Amino acid sequence: MAGTRAEPIAIVGMSVLFPGAPDLATYWQNLVSGVDAITEVPPGRWDTDEHYAPGAEPRADRVYCRRGGFVDELAEVDVTEFGIMPAAVPATEPDQLIALKVAAQAIADAGGADRLPADRHRVGVVLGRGGYLTPGLVRLDQRVRTASQLVRTLGELLPDLGADQLEAVRQAFTDRLGPEAPESSIGLVPNLAASRLAGRLDLRGPAYTVDAACASSLIAVDHAVRELASGRCDLMLAGGVHHCHDITFWSVFSQLGALSPSERIRPFHKGADGVLIGEGTGVVVLKRLADAERDGDRIYAAITGTGVASDGRTTSLMAPDSGGQVRAVRQAWEAAGLDPAAPGSIGLLEAHGTATPAGDGTELTTLAEVFGPPPEGTSADRPAAVIGSVKSMIGHTMPAAGVAGLIKAALAVHHGVLPPTLHCDDPHPALARTRFTPIDTARPWHTDARQPVRRAAVNAFGFGGINAHVVLEQVAARPAVEVYEPERVLRLTAPTPEAMAALLDRDDATLLAAGLDERAATPGADPVRLAVVGPTAKRLALARKAVAKGKGWRGRNDVWFVPRPLLGPGGGKLAFVFPGLEAEFTPNSTDVARHFGLPDVADATVGDVGRQGTGVFELGRLLDAALRRLGVVPDALAGHSLGEWTAMAAAGIHAPEEVDAFLAGFDPDELSVPGLAFAAIGAPAEQVLRELSGRDDVVLSHDNSPNQSMICGPEPAVGELVDLFRSRAVISQILPFRSGFHTPMLEPYLDPIRKGSEAYSLHPARLPLWSATTVSPYPAEPAAIRALFIRHLLEPVRFRPLVDTMYAAGFRAFVQLGAGQLGSLIADTLHGREHLVVPAHSPHRAGLPQLHRVASALWADGAAPELAPLLGVPGTAAPVRRRRPIKLDLGGATVSLDEETRRRVGAALTRHRTPGPEASPNTAELGEQGALGAELSALLRDATALASDVVTASRLRRRPGPPNITASAGRGDA
Incomplete structure (x- = not known):
């Protein structure tokens, strides 16, 4: 089957709003964590008391399921950001505003509007959207048709009501639907989901919607791919939108028997019994792969083939047919120039997987025919390929289902992780005839000789026999584009x-x-x-x-x-502590520097005092500046060894440019004391000093913590002491430093540093600075500061006493700004006392994720850091004037009159009215109208109750009915 490949199309940006996932990062987190976002129908969507009737006799207004996927709490949009007046929102379809927001976020994910082609005529958008009764249309139908039906039926039942009285009922009903804005009714035109997006984002290429049922969004992707392949457009947005949970929509699925009676969606489970309805919006940003690579875009995956086919003539319009599905899948793999049945051709299949018995069975037949049986050597622990369905987590999002699966697959390819699928602990027997296996926990997606490329495929098979399939794969290794993807x-x-x-x-x-x-x-x-x-x-x-x-x-x-924060108003103090030279120094800071636009750390060499010292200083300064951007300002600064120099600069005692000049002209070779060695001893200073008593060749250089000290002296003598302590089971080791810092042995070599320090201009400290030499705050007098600077180099580092003293002064949180294990020395010293120590640098992860942990730790202990700058958005203090996001009304449920309206309308109905015999229907007539009375009662509880008040109870015996005004649409006139 392999042949000529179609031009690959890169996915360079994505965004979503799906149940439980307000954005892309949360969506991915939910996918790999296996979050089940299915809930009961929220209030306001439809009235469960009125319509939920499991086990009852089937009827159009009854459904037997009330669980699905909903986004009600997440549906917020700052419409003013897009130039839309808040007054226009109530009369606008919510899905148009959601699609606009998600599309803007997808563009931001692709690098922002500045990275769009300059010629906006070459940028288009295609969205999959169904022609369903959406919230805006429901409210319009209630205002137009239901209100008229109500008034007509009341007039027929109670002919003595005057026109003004009936109008009062109509007005009370429509008032409860919210304000009427005729000028904004254009917002109800369905195709504006794409047109509004193009207009607000200034995209001047093709902009339209497609309706292919559940295949809509993948067919939208196919259209976008064709626009790019033809050369007519250079960038396309594609996706799907679905926010219809009207009871009429549920009624269709209930009458078809497609909803799950067990109210669980279990794709490819042996006992799967139906679908659960979801909702959501997803948008991808697409470019030709060659253009994306040329422009340095971050590429999630490359679409290598798409296929679309219909079932044609079959036994039933609603029954899925494997023939049409097979044609769509093979068409996509032919476009990709690949054989789907070849070993290692695919690692992940994101299936349509609706969990209906007919749908799952037909899809498994398709997969067995196209991809073949499991190759030899595969097992549940080592499957040939994984199968999943995101519907198991968010429900069936109908026209948006395809893009939900496509984004899931693209994220899996990008991150190299195979996500789980839920509720498939007892798989459908037909799965055994395919090469695919479901997994219940996320797994790494490794490539090897068997599967040299991470490749996935996505199915979307729509009602009526319209089928779509997409093949996508990882892009060959190339210089990485640094894009920060913050953890939530x-x-x-x-x-x-x-x-x-x-x-x-x-x-x-x-x-x-x-x-x-x-x-x-x-x-x-x-x-x-x-x-x-x-x-x-x-x-x-x-x-x-x-x-x-x-x-x-x-x-x-x-x-x-x-449970008891250490910081915050009335709490403890925060200190930044800067480490000195460490045995290992590999800065993970490039992402921090790039993200905040700060100078990065120069190359540093461990053991080279000058170059490593420069790197230590630059890293500390970078982390200090980054934390200030997060609104984290310490109460004091301190340093360990040469870290005290960094602390002096951070306090503002030395100007940054002077420090840079000093480091640039510094000769590291001038700081090497011949024949000296340092050693770390795993014992307290008191024990080490007892061994040094009477010796003048080796001295204590560092009192670091209760379980660590350092000594310095001639290398042979230091080696003997190390052997001595080891013989006593005390951990000890020689360190790769020869500087002689913090010992009198450095005195003959101090002239270069002394001269350099005297050239500094000293400035008043902006923050208190503590000395590990004097174990107290720095003096304010310039002469005293210069003297302490030299003492610091010739006397021991008393870090343990410093930490004890700062703790006694109220410091409870310590952030380490640099590499190494300084935080562990603080933790050792404060063992048994409540405190917080957190490093702003980690050898195990990049710099930005570590800063996220620092901000989280400080927040948990009562501080108020801003996380927004880490996300690349303005912080709360930024001078950006915007309105609060507007909560969109996705409902279309019944409405009830409030007590004041009920009283007012009731008074209008009874005013100037004395009913006579001719005004009251007789008992026989009412008996004949009983069914209509029940239907009317379901249509309008409050208004009919008010109307009945004008007729004596003894002469009007209505059959009671359900107690709400139904939001259903599409009823004809009585």
């Missing part, structure tokens, strides 16, 4: 540990939706705080255990739980 942080507050435990007693999706707003400077004012970086299911389980114990948990496995 869950932040929760509560008044007590017990209240925090109650907050955590929710499913993961609800929990994450409640506490994942990093842009909020203060998620809550309560004292008990919890922060979880990268909140996976495992970390959330650990958080629940930590909270249940009620004791502080600071940082292990990226969880911080603090």
Whole structure:
């Protein structure tokens, strides 16, 4: 089957709004963590008391399922950002505004509007969208058709009501639907989901919607790929939007028997019994791969083939047919120039997977025919390929289902992780005839000789037999484009540990939706705080255990739980501590420098005092500046060894440009004392000094902590002492330094440093600075500062006493600004006393993720750092004037009159009216109209009750009905 390949199309930006996922980062976190975002229908969507009737006799207004995927709490848009007046929102379809927001976020994810082609005529958008009864149309239908039907039916039942009285009922009903804005009704035109997006974002290429049922968004991607391949456009947005949960939509699926009676969606499970309806929007930004590589774009994956085919003539319009599916899949693989049945051709298949027996069975038949049986040597532990369906987590998002799967697959290819699928512990028997295996936990996606490329494919098979398939794969290795993808942080507050435990007693999706707003400077004012970086299911389980114990948990496995914060108003103080030279020094700081536009660290060599010292200084200065950008300002500064120089510069005693000039002209060879060695001894200073008593060749250079000291002297003598301590089971080792710092042996070599320091201009310190020589704050007089600078080089570092003294002065939190293990020395010294130590640099991860952990730790302990600058968005203090996001109304449920309106309309109905015999229907007539009365009661509880008040109870015996005004549309006139 392999042949000529179509031109690959790069996915360079993505964004989503799906159940439990307000953005792309949360979506991916939910996917790999296996978050089930299915919930019961929220209030306002449709009335479960009225329509939910499992086991009842089938009827159009009854459904037997009430669980699905919803985004109600996440549907917020700052419309003023797009030049839309808030007054226009109520009469605008919410999905248009959501699509606009998600598309703008996708462009931002691709690098921002500045990276769009200059010729906007070559930028287009295609969205998949169904022609369903959406919230805006429901409200318009209620205003136009339902209100008229109500008034007509009331007039027929109660002919003595005057026109003004009936108009009062109409007005009361329509008032409850919100203000009427005729000028904004253009917002209800369906195709404007794409046109509004193009207009607000100034995209002047093709802009339209397609409706191919559940295949809509993949067919939109196919259209976009063709626009790019033809050369007519240089960048395309494509995706799908679906925010219809009207009861009429549910009624269709209920009458078809497609909804799950067990109210669980279990794709490819042996007992799968139906679908659960979801909603959401997803948008991808596409470019020709060659253009994306030329422009230095971050590329999630490359689309190498698309296929679209219909079932044609089959036994039933609604029954899926494998023939059409097979044609679409093979068409895509032919376009990719690949044989789908070849070994190692595919690693992940994101299936349509609706969990209906007919749908799953037909799809598995298709997969067996196209991809073949499992190759030899595969097993559940080593599958040939993984199969999944995101519907198991968010429900079936209908026209947006394809793009939900495409974005999942692209993220999996990009991150090299195979996500799990849920609720498939007992697979469909037909799965065994395919090469695909479901997994229940995320796994690394390794490439090897068997699968040299991470390649995935996505199915979307629509009602009526329209089928789409997309093939995508990783891009060959090339110079990486640095794009920061921040981890999410869950932040929760509560008044007590017990209240925090109650907050955590929710499913993961609800929990994450409640506490994942990093842009909020203060998620809550309560004292008990919890922060979880990268909140996976495992970390959330650990958080629940930590909270249940009620004791502080600071940082292990990226969880911080603090029942009594150390910082904040009336609390302890915060210190920045700067490390000196370390045995290992490999800065992870390039991403921090690039993100904040700060100077990066120059190359440094361990053991070369000058060059490593320069690197230590530059790293400390960089981290200090980055933390200030996050609004983290310490109460004091301190340093260990040469780190005290960095602290002096951070305090403002030395101007940065003078320090740079000094370091640039510094000769490292002038700081090497011949024949000296340093050694670290795993014992307290008192024990080491006893061994040094009576000797003048070896001295104590550092009192670091209760379990570490350092000595310096001639290398043979230091070696003997190291052997001595080792013989006593004391951990000891020679260090790669020869400087003689912090010993009298450096005195003959001090002239270059003394001269350099005297050339400095000293400035008043902006922050208190503590000395590890005097174990007290620095003096203010310039002469005293210069003298202490020299003493610092000739006397021992007394870091343990310094930490003890600072703790006694109220310091409770210490942030290490640099590489090494300085934080462990502080923790050793303060063992048994409540404190926080967190490093701003880690050898195990890049700089920005580590800063995220610092900010989370400080926040959990009562501080108020801003996380927004880490996300690349303006902080809360930035002078950006915007309105609060508007919460979109996605509902179309029944409305009820409030008490005041009921009283007012009731008075209007009874005014100037004395009913006579001719005004009251007789009992027989009412008996014949009983069914209509019940239907009317379902249509309008309050208004019919008011109308009945004008007729004596003895002469009007209506059959009671359900108690709400139905939001259904499409009823004809009576």
